[in-house]
Amino acid sequence: MADFHDLTAVPAAQREARLEELVAETHVDMAVRLGRPAESFRASIRRRRIDDVVLVDTACDPCSGRRGPRRAARTGRPYLGVMVVRRGRETVALGEATAELRPGDVVVWRSDRPARFEVHAPQRKQTLIVPVAALADVPGGHRLFRTVVLDGSAPAVRLFTGYLDILSRTLDRLGPAEVATARSAALDLFAAAARHDTAPAPLALMETWIERHLASGEVTPAAIAAAHGMSVRSVYRVFAGAGTTVAAFVRDRRLARARRDLATGDDPIADIALRWGFADASHFTRAFRARYGCTPRDHRAGAGTAGPVAGRQVQAVGAAPESG
Template sequence: MTQPDDWSFRTHDRAEAVDAWSRMLSATHLSWSVTELDPDRQVGFGASVRRRHLADLILVDCTCDPNAGVRASREVAGTDGEYLVMLMTLRGREIVQQGGRQAALEPGSVVVWDSATPATFLVREPLIKRSLLVPKAALAEVGARGELMTGSVLDAGAPAVTLLSGYLEALSTTIDRLPLGALPAARNATIELLAAALQEPVRVPQTTVATRAAAEAHIMRHLREQRLSAAGVARAIGVSVRSLHRAFEDSGESVASFIRLRRLARARDDLAAGLTVGQVARRWHYTDPTHISRSFKRHFGVSPSDLTPPVASG
C-alpha cells in the first residue's frame, strides 16, 4: 500500500498565506508563484492538498480559497522534466490561461496544460480540483497518435473523458489501499485512458488501423521473446514488412521503437513489483545492468534503482 502526502493550513496573515501557498503549490503541482489573494475575505486564507504517487504519475486532490498565480519562464526553467497535467474542476470556478488560450472552468470542466509553457490561473471562489501529472515520456508507451490537445478544454461529456474522470474518482478513493503489486496495472490503465481522452480524432484507413491493431496484439503477446522483429511480426499477421512499417509510420512511430518502449515499460513495472535490476535485465534481454540503466536514464530520466521499492526494516 502507498502512503499519501498531506498538507493543509489556514492563516489570517497575508504574507504568511502567500508564502505557504506558493511553497505548497510548488511542492505538489510543479513550480508556481502566488500573485494575489482575495482581499475581501474575513476568514483568512486556507488550502489543503493530498498527493499520491502511482509510479511516475502523481494524483493530486486540492482545496483552496480564492487566489491567483503565475507559472512564468523562471518557474518553467526550474522544473525537472516535462509534464502534461490534466486538471478537473470538482467544485468552484477557475480561469486558466496558457499559450494564448483562456479556459473558464466550472464544476465538471477538464483542461490539459503543458508544464513547458508559461501559464496563469485565477480562482474566483472556494475551489476543489483534481490534477493528474504525467511525464510526457510516459505517453509514448501507449503510442499516442495524432495531435494531443494540450492547452484546450476537453469535452467533459465525451465518452473517453467521462471514463477517465470516473476512473480517477475511483482511483482517488482506493489508491491508498492498493497492494504494491497492483500499482503497475493501475498506473498503466491510467496512461491508456488519458491517451484516449487527449486524442483528437484522425482519419486513418481501416486497413492500416487493422494492421496496427493486429501487430500490437502480437507484439504484446510475444514481448518476452528475444528475437521479436518487424519481419517476424509481419509474417505472423499475414502482411508485408512494408505494410507493417507504413501502419506504424502513420503514427510517427517505428515497429522497433514500439517494441523497445513496451519492454522498458514492462521492465519498470517489474522493478516496481520488487524484482532486482539484474533479474529485470535478464528478463527483458538487456546485455547487463549498465545497459538497462542507460536506457532508463535516457527515457525516464531516472535510474532503475530509483524505481525499486525500499526494503522494509524489521
C-alpha cells in the same frame, strides 16, 4: 505515503507566500495571488505517489496565478498536469487559448509552457502529474505531450475522471502491485480520453495492431504492412511522420509490458525478458536501464520509484481540512 498541507494554521500575512510555495512544490512554479482577504482564505493540498506519477487533490478559495515565459524556461524534466475540476469554476489560459472550466472538465497543461489561471469560487480539483517519460508506456503517448481542454461530457473523459475519483478514495489502501496496476490504468484511461483527436488514423490503427501482437514475435515492418494493405516504405513513412521509428515504438511497448510484469508478478526476470522479445536477460537489463534509469531487479524492489516528479521536495505541514 501522502503529504498533507493546510493553510489554516499559517499566519494570515504569510498565507499568500505559503500558497505560492505549495503550488510550486505540488504542481508547477508560478506567481499566486489570493482572491479574498488572507484572514478568511482557506486551502488544502494532498499529494500522493502512484509509482512515478503523482496525484494531487486540492481544495481552495478564489485565487489566481501566472506562469510567465521566464519561469517556464526554468523547467527541468518536463511533465504534464492533467487537471479535473470537481467543484467550482476556473478560467485557464494556455498560450493564446482561454477556456472556462466547469465540474467534470479536464485541462492538460505542460510544465514548460506559460499559463494563467483564475479560480472564481471555492473549488475542489484533482491533478495527475505525469512525467514525459511515463507517456512512452501507452501507445502513441508521445503525441499526448500538449496543452488541451477535454470535454467533460465525452464518454472516454468521463471514464477517466470517474476512475481518478475512485483512485483517490482507495489509493492509500493499495499494495505495491496494486499501485503499479493503478498507475497503468490511469495512463491508459488518460490516453483514451486525450487521443481521439490527436492520432492520424493510419498510425492509430497500426499502433493498435502492434499492441495486440507484441507477444507473438511477428511484429515486423513487413507484417505490419501486410496487415494494413500498404507497402513497407509507407509504414516507415507513417512512423517517421510521428517522429519515431517502427523499431523504437515496438521496443518501448515491449519494455512497458515488461515493466508492468515486473511490478505485478513474481516471474523470473529472464522469463519476462524472453516473453517480450529480448534475446536474453543481459540484453533486457541494458535496454531497461537505458529507458527507465534503473535495472529490472531494482525496479521490482521499488528502487525505481524514488525521486520527485515536479517542483521542490515536499514536506508535510499538517492535516488537510475537508475538501467537500
